Amino acid sequence: MSGLGTEPPGPMATRDHNPTGNGRTRWHGPRSRRGNNGHRELPMMPDAEFRSYYGRPVLKPPVWEWKVPAYLFTGGLAAGCSVLGAGADLTGRSALRRAGRVAALGALLVSVALLIADLGRPERFHLMLRVAKPTSPMSVGTWILTAFGPGVGLAAATELLPAHWRRSVIGRLLGRLARPAGLSSAAIAPGVASYTAVLLSHTAAPGWHEARGQLPFVFTGSAASSSGGLAMILTPVDEAAPARWFATYGAISELAASRLLQRRLGLVRQAYTTGRAHRLRSFSEALTTAGLTGTVLAGRRHRAVAVASGLALLTGSALQRFGVFEAGVASTKDPKYVIVPQRERRAGRGTPDAGRGTAPAHY
Amino acid sequence: MTHANSLYGPLDDVAANAGHLQHPPQMGFFTDTSVCIGCKACEVACKEWNLVPEDGLDLLGMSYDNTGMLGANTWRHVAFIEQAVPLSGQQTGLAGLPTGPTATEATAEVVAERLRHAERGGAELGTTPLHTDDIDRTDRAAQDLGMPGFTRPGDGHGAEGRTDFRWLMESDVCKHCTHAGCLDVCPTGALFRTEFGTVVVQQDICNGCGYCVSGCPYGVIDRSPLDGKAHKCTLCYDRLHDGLEPACAKACPTQSIQFGKVDELRERANQRVAALHAEGVAEARLYGADPDDGVGGTGAFFLLLDEPEVYGLPPDPVVPTRDAAAMWRAAGAAAAAFLAAGAASFLRSRR
Numbered sequence: 001m002s003g004l005g006t007e008p009p010g011p012m013a014t015r016d017h018n019p020t021g022n023g024r025t026r027w028h029g030p031r032s033r034r035g036n037n038g039h040r041e042l043p044m045m046p047d048a049e050f051r052s053y054y055g056r057p058v059l060k061p062p063v064w065e066w067k068v069p070a071y072l073f074t075g076g077l078a079a080g081c082s083v084l085g086a087g088a089d090l091t092g093r094s095a096l097r098r099a100g101r102v103a104a105l106g107a108l109l110v111s112v113a114l115l116i117a118d119l120g121r122p123e124r125f126h127l128m129l130r131v132a133k134p135t136s137p138m139s140v141g142t143w144i145l146t147a148f149g150p151g152v153g154l155a156a157a158t159e160l161l162p163a164h165w166r167r168s169v170i171g172r173l174l175g176r177l178a179r180p181a182g183l184s185s186a187a188i189a190p191g192v193a194s195y196t197a198v199l200l201s202h203t204a205a206p207g208w209h210e211a212r213g214q215l216p217f218v219f220t221g222s223a224a225s226s227s228g229g230l231a232m233i234l235t236p237v238d239e240a241a242p243a244r245w246f247a248t249y250g251a252i253s254e255l256a257a258s259r260l261l262q263r264r265l266g267l268v269r270q271a272y273t274t275g276r277a278h279r280l281r282s283f284s285e286a287l288t289t290a291g292l293t294g295t296v297l298a299g300r301r302h303r304a305v306a307v308a309s310g311l312a313l314l315t316g317s318a319l320q321r322f323g324v325f326e327a328g329v330a331s332t333k334d335p336k337y338v339i340v341p342q343r344e345r346r347a348g349r350g351t352p353d354a355g356r357g358t359a360p361a362h363y
Numbered sequence: 364m365t366h367a368n369s370l371y372g373p374l375d376d377v378a379a380n381a382g383h384l385q386h387p388p389q390m391g392f393f394t395d396t397s398v399c400i401g402c403k404a405c406e407v408a409c410k411e412w413n414l415v416p417e418d419g420l421d422l423l424g425m426s427y428d429n430t431g432m433l434g435a436n437t438w439r440h441v442a443f444i445e446q447a448v449p450l451s452g453q454q455t456g457l458a459g460l461p462t463g464p465t466a467t468e469a470t471a472e473v474v475a476e477r478l479r480h481a482e483r484g485g486a487e488l489g490t491t492p493l494h495t496d497d498i499d500r501t502d503r504a505a506q507d508l509g510m511p512g513f514t515r516p517g518d519g520h521g522a523e524g525r526t527d528f529r530w531l532m533e534s535d536v537c538k539h540c541t542h543a544g545c546l547d548v549c550p551t552g553a554l555f556r557t558e559f560g561t562v563v564v565q566q567d568i569c570n571g572c573g574y575c576v577s578g579c580p581y582g583v584i585d586r587s588p589l590d591g592k593a594h595k596c597t598l599c600y601d602r603l604h605d606g607l608e609p610a611c612a613k614a615c616p617t618q619s620i621q622f623g624k625v626d627e628l629r630e631r632a633n634q635r636v637a638a639l640h641a642e643g644v645a646e647a648r649l650y651g652a653d654p655d656d657g658v659g660g661t662g663a664f665f666l667l668l669d670e671p672e673v674y675g676l677p678p679d680p681v682v683p684t685r686d687a688a689a690m691w692r693a694a695g696a697a698a699a700a701f702l703a704a705g706a707a708s709f710l711r712s713r714r
Contacts, residue, residue, distance in 0.1 A: 120571015
């Protein structure tokens, strides 16, 4: 009865032929087996006993599909690449500049396509632009992306312009606009990389909402790690030093924040330490650690190591996003993540609850 | 326009806070489950008036609840809970009858199996039935739900198997929160606060982003697979305009669903709880009527006879917007660290 302690002992409590009498249902039995079918997993915490309506979810699991965690990855990638592109522009690294600017545009285009495709009515995507609403992280994000996009587009267009157009009016105009455009996108990039954490945390899903303190650092770390990794793949090693540093900072931040996130959680930690979310995040941690090690030890000497490390960082970052996404979804499907902490919160506050303690003897 | 407690906490005039200058009083529901007879007239009336599509005909094995939960195409949902305790304040006379144990356990087993095979853990039951094909062959063998039977309950054993029994029935509906999670996160403005203080989706604007589905702390609103848009109870916005009460309240034969001004309904609810307590129904309690709760009180609140979670309701819901400032602060710190890391990366690798 951990966390409850409100059930007055009645005659039903002693009848073992009907454990569900009085509606006191130990639903975790059949439900928790699902996430534990023979896979290697951390030892389970003993489940708290709680009651629910036929074991059904209290919350609606998100209607979002794989496209949303995929966007979390590509959005972060675009943000990190635009920072690398702008920095390379200022420090005269043309290969890194070109890689950063073009990759930022590519990742941004994929992001926008994923966001629109995930809508129930994709043809109405532009209705996002009819309001600016501070209470909706999705509205804030829409405007952040709207501000981010043109700079990324202009900077990349300069890189992609065919050589024989460079001398034209458009070419010269683009050439002059490229630096301010790239800098403007780099200034907005931190918002692009971090708002997605609020996007997830600003929901009723316990797995996301309870992680609100650490999730931004996981996501920005993941963004820096993946973009650094991609730049290491696309750029010769002698120009890729900033990319290696960026990837290093990012990977360390992602690994540390991810560990901290898990440690700070209460009951909902189980949503992160079991099932698909746990497997995805375990692979992510292994790949990011491997990529980080390769980057630090041999990234500046061997292109092959740099490419392999970059791939590991990219994959690790993507799996992190899918892992966090899965944990949030899992936390809505099992009613215990909603009911048990909320009961404890209410009991701790001592909210007056009619019927409590004054129940008749038979209750 | 900006009021204190705009995002969290008690709010006296919710419509004015949303920008309605001259507006009628806040309207809502008081659902008194102690007089609900589980007839589901509210479910039917809602579907008829609002032209809500049929969402699957199936036997769920959950007592007489074959609806499941609220969803895009279920705006009223009658929950049934069977419990082996007597109804407070009633003399059932069960002691003299050959009653046996309830079928709650047997039905619970059936449901658990189906939930395991459900894609969204059973949350889709409001919109789609579960197919028996998904269930293992062994589980598909005849299952005794305990009803209907040709033998009298308890025929197989003597008085030692007898239990008390009560049914809890509750007509669930959108809560029309003072601080509505769905409304706060809607990025298109499709969800809006009406002049009656209720929360309604504008169907010509919703683009089906699905954020409201995850923003609701009660699991009420959902995206319909039929048209890709979000749907939920409108508190019969059209009927309210014409001075009519919502279809469910109109159809309720026992006045379990009462419609009116929220202030008056709260008063009435407090009186009803006091009356029930006086009659010995000590477990009667209100749910959602407290303006100091995590959503600032709800426009549709309930009188319950057991803990909220027994009815599938969250025990202590909080609007996610309460933590908006803290979340943006954390994101701001992470954003600053991200930019600093970018700058440091170039400073460290100067040639």
